[in-house]
Amino acid sequence: MFSRLPKLPADPLLGLIGLYRDDTNPNKVDLGVGVYRDEQGHTAIMTSVQKAQQIHLETEDSKTYIGPVGVPGFVNGIKSLVLGAQAQAVTDGRIAAIQTPGGCGALRVAAEFIHRLDKDMTVWVSDPTWANHVPLIRSAGLEIKSYPYFDAATGDVDYEKMDQQLAQLGPKDVVLLHGCCHNPTGADLSFEHWQRITERANQQGFLPFVDIAYQGLGDGLDDDVKGVRWLSENVKEMIIATSCSKNFGLYRERTGCLMVQAENKQQAEAMQTQVQDLARANYSMSPAYGGFLVDTILHNDALRAEWQQELANMATRVKALRAGLLEQINAQGIDKDFSFITRQKGMFSYLGINPEQVKRMREEFSIYMADSSRVNIAGLNTHCLEYVASSLKKVCG
Ligand code: PLP
Numbered sequence: 001m002f003s004r005l006p007k008l009p010a011d012p013l014l015g016l017i018g019l020y021r022d023d024t025n026p027n028k029v030d031l032g033v034g035v036y037r038d039e040q041g042h043t044a045i046m047t048s049v050q051k052a053q054q055i056h057l058e059t060e061d062s063k064t065y066i067g068p069v070g071v072p073g074f075v076n077g078i079k080s081l082v083l084g085a086q087a088q089a090v091t092d093g094r095i096a097a098i099q100t101p102g103g104c105g106a107l108r109v110a111a112e113f114i115h116r117l118d119k120d121m122t123v124w125v126s127d128p129t130w131a132n133h134v135p136l137i138r139s140a141g142l143e144i145k146s147y148p149y150f151d152a153a154t155g156d157v158d159y160e161k162m163d164q165q166l167a168q169l170g171p172k173d174v175v176l177l178h179g180c181c182h183n184p185t186g187a188d189l190s191f192e193h194w195q196r197i198t199e200r201a202n203q204q205g206f207l208p209f210v211d212i213a214y215q216g217l218g219d220g221l222d223d224d225v226k227g228v229r230w231l232s233e234n235v236k237e238m239i240i241a242t243s244c245s246k247n248f249g250l251y252r253e254r255t256g257c258l259m260v261q262a263e264n265k266q267q268a269e270a271m272q273t274q275v276q277d278l279a280r281a282n283y284s285m286s287p288a289y290g291g292f293l294v295d296t297i298l299h300n301d302a303l304r305a306e307w308q309q310e311l312a313n314m315a316t317r318v319k320a321l322r323a324g325l326l327e328q329i330n331a332q333g334i335d336k337d338f339s340f341i342t343r344q345k346g347m348f349s350y351l352g353i354n355p356e357q358v359k360r361m362r363e364e365f366s367i368y369m370a371d372s373s374r375v376n377i378a379g380l381n382t383h384c385l386e387y388v389a390s391s392l393k394k395v396c397g
């Protein structure tokens with residue numbers, strides 16, 4: 001029976017991990033999969049996380065089930081982290097939320113939740129968007145379409161084109177937005193764009209759905225969510241999927257949160273039962289460990305301050321690498337404007353080189369990036385900047 005199903009290709013992003021590992025060139029550079037790396041290329045466990053692990057080791061006295069919400073202190077901590085501790089929607093009890101297995105778990109449960117609302121809903125994603133959005137949403141049985149987003153000529157968002165599409169949507173549409181640090185382009189919506197999206201959502205009646213996986217890795221914990229908070233304060237209903245993979249470095253612990261903002265407390269209580277029911281049908285309940293760690297950090301003043309400092313240092317390093325890369329590229333005199341690199345936010349940029357050039361970067365210079373020319377800026381270090389820029393010069397001619 002199993003012969004009916006073919007062997008499938010590897011995940012194009014995760015597949016790069018193996019290709020890089022098997023490359024024996026000592027100058028190889030890994031700009032593929034989106035994980036934060038330090039100057040030594042290592043994805044270290046954050047010190048604040050290590051301390052939380054120690055506390056957890058000393059205090060956890062049972063492994064019994066934690067229940068469908070997940071770790072309550074985690075869920076409440078994330079609501080405040082994303083929406084603000086004083087947010088009206090939070091204090092009014094309008095946010096239904098569950099801990100999920102990573103941001104992907106949140107996205108998948110959200111997609112099933114949307115399908116349950118109305119199986120004929122269309123989810124609109126940015127062009128381009130994170131490759132995983134497509135299977136996560138489509139597997140729930142929803143149709144996906146894309147709205148114009150990225151302007152390859154400038155490296156910025158083409159908001160007027162995006163807005164033209166949003167102006168045609170209605171109550172059967174869901175618009176998926178990247179909260180900050182757009183993956184894969186690094187081109188973010190401005191605060192004014194978020195205000196205009198909010199107006200459009202209220203005019204047209206579409207449902208906003210925010211995926212936020214990099215809070216704190218752009219301009220800072222609060223600045224990165226300014227737009228999301230505006231949206232939340234000014235629409236009745238929305239969905240938010242968050243991830244602690246990057247900003248707490250908890251990748252393999254699969255730690256995320258799904259929030260559903262409802263019009264009033266009574267509806268939020270009903271939606272709470274819906275998302276719990278969907279989680280139960282999929283995987284029963286989320287793994288707890290990452291949630292315990294985040295709860296410990298967010299609710300301990302010293303640890304929270306330490307975590308915030310570590311995260312700020314990560315964001316500062318990424319910004320410095322952006323500036324350093326642009327400087328080296330300019331020094332090479334490449335005949336293409338790369339100034340977008342320092343305007344873009346978070347871990348990713350599109351270099352805007354063609355697939356043939358991406359292939360040459362990989363095969364001739366052992367510089368690994370996604371086929372789209374997306375680079376993980378955090379995979380750079382001060383020693384390889386010149387090598388990357390000079391290789392780019394060679395393939396760009
Ligand atoms: N959304 C985006 C845009 C991402 O880049 C990621 C991955 O890092 C996620 C969601 C969720 O990741 P995870 O499931 O590892 O938390």
Ligand code: TYF
Pocket residue numbers: 011013014032033034035130132183
């Ligand atoms: O975009 C990235 O590289 C990260 C990591 O199936 C990732 O978000 C990539 C592929 C995947 C899961 C996570």
